Amino acid sequence: MPTLPPPQPKKKVVFLQNFNKMYDATVALHECITIKCKKEEEQSKKSKYIVEKEKLMLDFTKRMKDNNERYKKDRVRGDIEFGKYYMKSIKANADVDIKIIEEKYHNELINCQLKGCYNQSLHMLNLTIENILTSNDENTELYKLASKYKTIFETNKLTANxxxxxxxxxxKIELKSYLVKLQIDMMKLKKKLRS
Known part of the structure:
Protein backbone atom coordinates (compact mmCIF):
# COMPACT_ATOMS: atom_id res chain seq x y z
CA MET A 1 0.00 0.00 0.00
CA PRO A 2 1.57 3.34 -1.04
CA THR A 3 2.17 5.90 1.66
CA LEU A 4 0.48 9.24 1.33
CA PRO A 5 2.42 12.45 1.77
CA PRO A 6 1.76 14.22 5.06
CA PRO A 7 -1.13 16.70 4.84
CA GLN A 8 -0.15 20.33 4.44
CA PRO A 9 -1.20 22.75 7.14
CA LYS A 10 -4.57 24.34 6.35
CA LYS A 11 -3.22 27.90 6.49
CA LYS A 12 -0.57 27.20 3.87
CA VAL A 13 -3.07 25.53 1.51
CA VAL A 14 -5.56 28.40 1.80
CA PHE A 15 -2.79 30.96 1.26
CA LEU A 16 -1.59 29.19 -1.89
CA GLN A 17 -5.15 28.90 -3.21
CA ASN A 18 -5.69 32.60 -2.58
CA PHE A 19 -2.46 33.45 -4.41
CA ASN A 20 -4.05 32.72 -7.80
CA LYS A 21 -7.18 34.60 -6.78
CA MET A 22 -5.01 37.55 -5.69
CA TYR A 23 -3.24 37.57 -9.04
CA ASP A 24 -6.54 37.56 -10.95
CA ALA A 25 -7.97 40.26 -8.68
CA THR A 26 -4.86 42.42 -9.12
CA VAL A 27 -5.09 42.15 -12.90
CA ALA A 28 -8.82 42.96 -12.89
CA LEU A 29 -8.35 45.96 -10.59
CA HIS A 30 -5.41 47.27 -12.61
CA GLU A 31 -7.34 46.95 -15.88
CA CYS A 32 -10.31 48.80 -14.39
CA ILE A 33 -8.11 51.59 -13.00
CA THR A 34 -6.28 51.90 -16.32
CA ILE A 35 -9.59 52.36 -18.14
CA LYS A 36 -11.61 54.39 -15.65
CA CYS A 37 -8.94 56.35 -13.77
CA LYS A 38 -6.29 56.94 -16.42
CA LYS A 39 -5.88 60.65 -15.66
CA GLU A 40 -5.58 60.09 -11.90
CA GLU A 41 -3.17 57.21 -12.40
CA GLU A 42 -0.90 59.31 -14.64
CA GLN A 43 -1.02 62.19 -12.16
CA SER A 44 -0.09 59.92 -9.24
CA LYS A 45 2.97 58.68 -11.15
CA LYS A 46 4.31 62.25 -11.20
CA SER A 47 4.37 62.42 -7.41
CA LYS A 48 7.63 63.66 -5.91
CA TYR A 49 7.47 60.67 -3.57
CA ILE A 50 7.30 58.22 -6.48
CA VAL A 51 10.47 59.86 -7.83
CA GLU A 52 12.02 59.60 -4.36
CA LYS A 53 11.08 55.90 -4.16
CA GLU A 54 12.72 55.24 -7.55
CA LYS A 55 15.87 57.01 -6.33
CA LEU A 56 15.92 54.86 -3.19
CA MET A 57 15.63 51.73 -5.33
CA LEU A 58 18.50 52.84 -7.58
CA ASP A 59 20.66 53.67 -4.55
CA PHE A 60 19.86 50.28 -3.05
CA THR A 61 20.86 48.45 -6.24
CA LYS A 62 24.12 50.42 -6.50
CA ARG A 63 24.95 49.83 -2.84
CA MET A 64 24.28 46.09 -3.16
CA LYS A 65 26.55 45.85 -6.21
CA ASP A 66 29.31 47.87 -4.51
CA ASN A 67 29.02 45.75 -1.37
CA ASN A 68 29.32 42.51 -3.38
CA GLU A 69 32.47 43.81 -5.08
CA ARG A 70 34.02 45.09 -1.85
CA TYR A 71 33.40 41.91 0.17
CA LYS A 72 33.98 39.19 -2.42
CA LYS A 73 36.29 37.28 -0.11
CA ASP A 74 34.50 37.95 3.19
CA ARG A 75 30.79 37.31 2.67
CA VAL A 76 29.90 37.30 6.37
CA ARG A 77 31.42 40.74 6.95
CA GLY A 78 29.81 41.91 3.70
CA ASP A 79 26.43 40.64 4.83
CA ILE A 80 26.81 42.46 8.16
CA GLU A 81 27.76 45.73 6.46
CA PHE A 82 24.98 45.44 3.93
CA GLY A 83 22.52 44.44 6.65
CA LYS A 84 23.11 47.75 8.46
CA TYR A 85 22.41 49.65 5.26
CA TYR A 86 19.46 47.41 4.39
CA MET A 87 17.71 48.15 7.68
CA LYS A 88 18.00 51.89 7.07
CA SER A 89 16.89 51.41 3.47
CA ILE A 90 13.70 49.52 4.27
CA LYS A 91 12.79 52.09 6.93
CA ALA A 92 13.27 54.87 4.36
CA ASN A 93 11.18 52.95 1.79
CA ALA A 94 8.38 52.42 4.31
CA ASP A 95 8.40 56.13 5.17
CA VAL A 96 8.13 57.04 1.48
CA ASP A 97 5.36 54.47 0.96
CA ILE A 98 3.37 56.13 3.74
CA LYS A 99 3.96 59.58 2.24
CA ILE A 100 2.71 58.27 -1.11
CA ILE A 101 -0.45 56.91 0.52
CA GLU A 102 -1.09 60.20 2.32
CA GLU A 103 -0.51 62.34 -0.76
CA LYS A 104 -3.29 64.23 -2.55
CA TYR A 105 -2.70 62.48 -5.90
CA HIS A 106 -2.97 59.05 -4.31
CA ASN A 107 -6.22 60.04 -2.64
CA GLU A 108 -7.61 61.27 -5.95
CA LEU A 109 -6.71 57.92 -7.50
CA ILE A 110 -8.29 55.97 -4.61
CA ASN A 111 -11.47 58.06 -4.82
CA CYS A 112 -11.69 57.43 -8.58
CA GLN A 113 -10.96 53.75 -8.00
CA LEU A 114 -13.80 53.53 -5.47
CA LYS A 115 -16.15 55.37 -7.82
CA GLY A 116 -15.35 53.36 -10.97
CA CYS A 117 -13.91 50.09 -9.68
CA TYR A 118 -15.63 49.57 -6.34
CA ASN A 119 -16.35 45.84 -6.68
CA GLN A 120 -12.81 45.07 -7.85
CA SER A 121 -11.37 47.15 -4.98
CA LEU A 122 -13.54 45.41 -2.39
CA HIS A 123 -12.66 41.98 -3.78
CA MET A 124 -8.93 42.80 -3.68
CA LEU A 125 -9.11 44.07 -0.10
CA ASN A 126 -11.11 41.05 1.04
CA LEU A 127 -8.52 38.69 -0.48
CA THR A 128 -5.68 40.67 1.10
CA ILE A 129 -7.33 40.43 4.50
CA GLU A 130 -8.12 36.73 4.01
CA ASN A 131 -4.47 36.05 3.15
CA ILE A 132 -3.32 37.84 6.29
CA LEU A 133 -5.80 35.92 8.43
CA THR A 134 -4.84 32.55 6.96
CA SER A 135 -1.07 33.07 7.08
CA ASN A 136 -0.62 34.66 10.53
CA ASP A 137 -1.18 33.49 14.08
CA GLU A 138 -4.17 34.93 15.90
CA ASN A 139 -2.01 36.67 18.50
CA THR A 140 0.00 38.76 16.00
CA GLU A 141 -0.58 42.46 15.44
CA LEU A 142 -1.11 41.87 11.74
CA TYR A 143 -3.83 39.29 12.37
CA LYS A 144 -5.59 41.63 14.80
CA LEU A 145 -5.42 44.47 12.28
CA ALA A 146 -6.85 42.28 9.51
CA SER A 147 -9.66 41.10 11.81
CA LYS A 148 -10.54 44.69 12.66
CA TYR A 149 -10.66 45.77 9.02
CA LYS A 150 -12.50 42.64 7.92
CA THR A 151 -15.36 43.76 10.15
CA ILE A 152 -15.13 47.35 8.89
CA PHE A 153 -15.09 46.33 5.22
CA GLU A 154 -17.94 43.85 5.67
CA THR A 155 -20.23 46.28 7.48
CA ASN A 156 -19.44 49.65 5.88
CA LYS A 157 -19.01 51.04 2.40
CA LEU A 158 -15.33 51.35 1.51
CA THR A 159 -13.81 54.80 1.93
CA ALA A 160 -10.45 56.15 0.84
CA ASN A 161 -9.66 56.92 4.47
CA LYS A 172 4.04 49.82 9.94
CA ILE A 173 3.31 46.43 11.48
CA GLU A 174 5.07 44.54 8.68
CA LEU A 175 8.10 46.84 8.95
CA LYS A 176 8.32 46.41 12.72
CA SER A 177 8.10 42.62 12.42
CA TYR A 178 10.62 42.49 9.57
CA LEU A 179 13.12 44.68 11.43
CA VAL A 180 12.99 42.36 14.44
CA LYS A 181 13.77 39.39 12.16
CA LEU A 182 16.62 41.30 10.52
CA GLN A 183 18.12 42.22 13.88
CA ILE A 184 18.08 38.56 14.90
CA ASP A 185 19.78 37.61 11.62
CA MET A 186 22.38 40.36 12.16
CA MET A 187 23.16 39.03 15.65
CA LYS A 188 23.64 35.52 14.20
CA LEU A 189 26.00 36.87 11.54
CA LYS A 190 28.04 38.80 14.12
CA LYS A 191 28.27 35.67 16.28
CA LYS A 192 29.41 33.69 13.23
CA LEU A 193 32.06 36.34 12.49
CA ARG A 194 33.42 36.10 16.04
CA SER A 195 33.72 32.29 15.90
Missing amino acids: DINTFEIDKR
Whole structure:
Protein backbone atom coordinates (compact mmCIF):
# COMPACT_ATOMS: atom_id res chain seq x y z
CA MET A 1 0.00 0.00 0.00
CA PRO A 2 1.57 3.34 -1.04
CA THR A 3 2.17 5.90 1.66
CA LEU A 4 0.48 9.24 1.33
CA PRO A 5 2.42 12.45 1.77
CA PRO A 6 1.76 14.22 5.06
CA PRO A 7 -1.13 16.70 4.84
CA GLN A 8 -0.15 20.33 4.44
CA PRO A 9 -1.20 22.75 7.14
CA LYS A 10 -4.57 24.34 6.35
CA LYS A 11 -3.22 27.90 6.49
CA LYS A 12 -0.57 27.20 3.87
CA VAL A 13 -3.07 25.53 1.51
CA VAL A 14 -5.56 28.40 1.80
CA PHE A 15 -2.79 30.96 1.26
CA LEU A 16 -1.59 29.19 -1.89
CA GLN A 17 -5.15 28.90 -3.21
CA ASN A 18 -5.69 32.60 -2.58
CA PHE A 19 -2.46 33.45 -4.41
CA ASN A 20 -4.05 32.72 -7.80
CA LYS A 21 -7.18 34.60 -6.78
CA MET A 22 -5.01 37.55 -5.69
CA TYR A 23 -3.24 37.57 -9.04
CA ASP A 24 -6.54 37.56 -10.95
CA ALA A 25 -7.97 40.26 -8.68
CA THR A 26 -4.86 42.42 -9.12
CA VAL A 27 -5.09 42.15 -12.90
CA ALA A 28 -8.82 42.96 -12.89
CA LEU A 29 -8.35 45.96 -10.59
CA HIS A 30 -5.41 47.27 -12.61
CA GLU A 31 -7.34 46.95 -15.88
CA CYS A 32 -10.31 48.80 -14.39
CA ILE A 33 -8.11 51.59 -13.00
CA THR A 34 -6.28 51.90 -16.32
CA ILE A 35 -9.59 52.36 -18.14
CA LYS A 36 -11.61 54.39 -15.65
CA CYS A 37 -8.94 56.35 -13.77
CA LYS A 38 -6.29 56.94 -16.42
CA LYS A 39 -5.88 60.65 -15.66
CA GLU A 40 -5.58 60.09 -11.90
CA GLU A 41 -3.17 57.21 -12.40
CA GLU A 42 -0.90 59.31 -14.64
CA GLN A 43 -1.02 62.19 -12.16
CA SER A 44 -0.09 59.92 -9.24
CA LYS A 45 2.97 58.68 -11.15
CA LYS A 46 4.31 62.25 -11.20
CA SER A 47 4.37 62.42 -7.41
CA LYS A 48 7.63 63.66 -5.91
CA TYR A 49 7.47 60.67 -3.57
CA ILE A 50 7.30 58.22 -6.48
CA VAL A 51 10.47 59.86 -7.83
CA GLU A 52 12.02 59.60 -4.36
CA LYS A 53 11.08 55.90 -4.16
CA GLU A 54 12.72 55.24 -7.55
CA LYS A 55 15.87 57.01 -6.33
CA LEU A 56 15.92 54.86 -3.19
CA MET A 57 15.63 51.73 -5.33
CA LEU A 58 18.50 52.84 -7.58
CA ASP A 59 20.66 53.67 -4.55
CA PHE A 60 19.86 50.28 -3.05
CA THR A 61 20.86 48.45 -6.24
CA LYS A 62 24.12 50.42 -6.50
CA ARG A 63 24.95 49.83 -2.84
CA MET A 64 24.28 46.09 -3.16
CA LYS A 65 26.55 45.85 -6.21
CA ASP A 66 29.31 47.87 -4.51
CA ASN A 67 29.02 45.75 -1.37
CA ASN A 68 29.32 42.51 -3.38
CA GLU A 69 32.47 43.81 -5.08
CA ARG A 70 34.02 45.09 -1.85
CA TYR A 71 33.40 41.91 0.17
CA LYS A 72 33.98 39.19 -2.42
CA LYS A 73 36.29 37.28 -0.11
CA ASP A 74 34.50 37.95 3.19
CA ARG A 75 30.79 37.31 2.67
CA VAL A 76 29.90 37.30 6.37
CA ARG A 77 31.42 40.74 6.95
CA GLY A 78 29.81 41.91 3.70
CA ASP A 79 26.43 40.64 4.83
CA ILE A 80 26.81 42.46 8.16
CA GLU A 81 27.76 45.73 6.46
CA PHE A 82 24.98 45.44 3.93
CA GLY A 83 22.52 44.44 6.65
CA LYS A 84 23.11 47.75 8.46
CA TYR A 85 22.41 49.65 5.26
CA TYR A 86 19.46 47.41 4.39
CA MET A 87 17.71 48.15 7.68
CA LYS A 88 18.00 51.89 7.07
CA SER A 89 16.89 51.41 3.47
CA ILE A 90 13.70 49.52 4.27
CA LYS A 91 12.79 52.09 6.93
CA ALA A 92 13.27 54.87 4.36
CA ASN A 93 11.18 52.95 1.79
CA ALA A 94 8.38 52.42 4.31
CA ASP A 95 8.40 56.13 5.17
CA VAL A 96 8.13 57.04 1.48
CA ASP A 97 5.36 54.47 0.96
CA ILE A 98 3.37 56.13 3.74
CA LYS A 99 3.96 59.58 2.24
CA ILE A 100 2.71 58.27 -1.11
CA ILE A 101 -0.45 56.91 0.52
CA GLU A 102 -1.09 60.20 2.32
CA GLU A 103 -0.51 62.34 -0.76
CA LYS A 104 -3.29 64.23 -2.55
CA TYR A 105 -2.70 62.48 -5.90
CA HIS A 106 -2.97 59.05 -4.31
CA ASN A 107 -6.22 60.04 -2.64
CA GLU A 108 -7.61 61.27 -5.95
CA LEU A 109 -6.71 57.92 -7.50
CA ILE A 110 -8.29 55.97 -4.61
CA ASN A 111 -11.47 58.06 -4.82
CA CYS A 112 -11.69 57.43 -8.58
CA GLN A 113 -10.96 53.75 -8.00
CA LEU A 114 -13.80 53.53 -5.47
CA LYS A 115 -16.15 55.37 -7.82
CA GLY A 116 -15.35 53.36 -10.97
CA CYS A 117 -13.91 50.09 -9.68
CA TYR A 118 -15.63 49.57 -6.34
CA ASN A 119 -16.35 45.84 -6.68
CA GLN A 120 -12.81 45.07 -7.85
CA SER A 121 -11.37 47.15 -4.98
CA LEU A 122 -13.54 45.41 -2.39
CA HIS A 123 -12.66 41.98 -3.78
CA MET A 124 -8.93 42.80 -3.68
CA LEU A 125 -9.11 44.07 -0.10
CA ASN A 126 -11.11 41.05 1.04
CA LEU A 127 -8.52 38.69 -0.48
CA THR A 128 -5.68 40.67 1.10
CA ILE A 129 -7.33 40.43 4.50
CA GLU A 130 -8.12 36.73 4.01
CA ASN A 131 -4.47 36.05 3.15
CA ILE A 132 -3.32 37.84 6.29
CA LEU A 133 -5.80 35.92 8.43
CA THR A 134 -4.84 32.55 6.96
CA SER A 135 -1.07 33.07 7.08
CA ASN A 136 -0.62 34.66 10.53
CA ASP A 137 -1.18 33.49 14.08
CA GLU A 138 -4.17 34.93 15.90
CA ASN A 139 -2.01 36.67 18.50
CA THR A 140 0.00 38.76 16.00
CA GLU A 141 -0.58 42.46 15.44
CA LEU A 142 -1.11 41.87 11.74
CA TYR A 143 -3.83 39.29 12.37
CA LYS A 144 -5.59 41.63 14.80
CA LEU A 145 -5.42 44.47 12.28
CA ALA A 146 -6.85 42.28 9.51
CA SER A 147 -9.66 41.10 11.81
CA LYS A 148 -10.54 44.69 12.66
CA TYR A 149 -10.66 45.77 9.02
CA LYS A 150 -12.50 42.64 7.92
CA THR A 151 -15.36 43.76 10.15
CA ILE A 152 -15.13 47.35 8.89
CA PHE A 153 -15.09 46.33 5.22
CA GLU A 154 -17.94 43.85 5.67
CA THR A 155 -20.23 46.28 7.48
CA ASN A 156 -19.44 49.65 5.88
CA LYS A 157 -19.01 51.04 2.40
CA LEU A 158 -15.33 51.35 1.51
CA THR A 159 -13.81 54.80 1.93
CA ALA A 160 -10.45 56.15 0.84
CA ASN A 161 -9.66 56.92 4.47
CA ASP A 162 -10.33 53.33 5.58
CA ILE A 163 -8.21 51.91 2.77
CA ASN A 164 -5.35 54.34 3.41
CA THR A 165 -5.41 53.79 7.18
CA PHE A 166 -5.40 50.02 6.68
CA GLU A 167 -2.46 50.21 4.25
CA ILE A 168 -0.44 52.53 6.52
CA ASP A 169 -1.07 50.44 9.64
CA LYS A 170 -0.28 47.24 7.73
CA ARG A 171 3.03 48.63 6.48
CA LYS A 172 4.04 49.82 9.94
CA ILE A 173 3.31 46.43 11.48
CA GLU A 174 5.07 44.54 8.68
CA LEU A 175 8.10 46.84 8.95
CA LYS A 176 8.32 46.41 12.72
CA SER A 177 8.10 42.62 12.42
CA TYR A 178 10.62 42.49 9.57
CA LEU A 179 13.12 44.68 11.43
CA VAL A 180 12.99 42.36 14.44
CA LYS A 181 13.77 39.39 12.16
CA LEU A 182 16.62 41.30 10.52
CA GLN A 183 18.12 42.22 13.88
CA ILE A 184 18.08 38.56 14.90
CA ASP A 185 19.78 37.61 11.62
CA MET A 186 22.38 40.36 12.16
CA MET A 187 23.16 39.03 15.65
CA LYS A 188 23.64 35.52 14.20
CA LEU A 189 26.00 36.87 11.54
CA LYS A 190 28.04 38.80 14.12
CA LYS A 191 28.27 35.67 16.28
CA LYS A 192 29.41 33.69 13.23
CA LEU A 193 32.06 36.34 12.49
CA ARG A 194 33.42 36.10 16.04
CA SER A 195 33.72 32.29 15.90
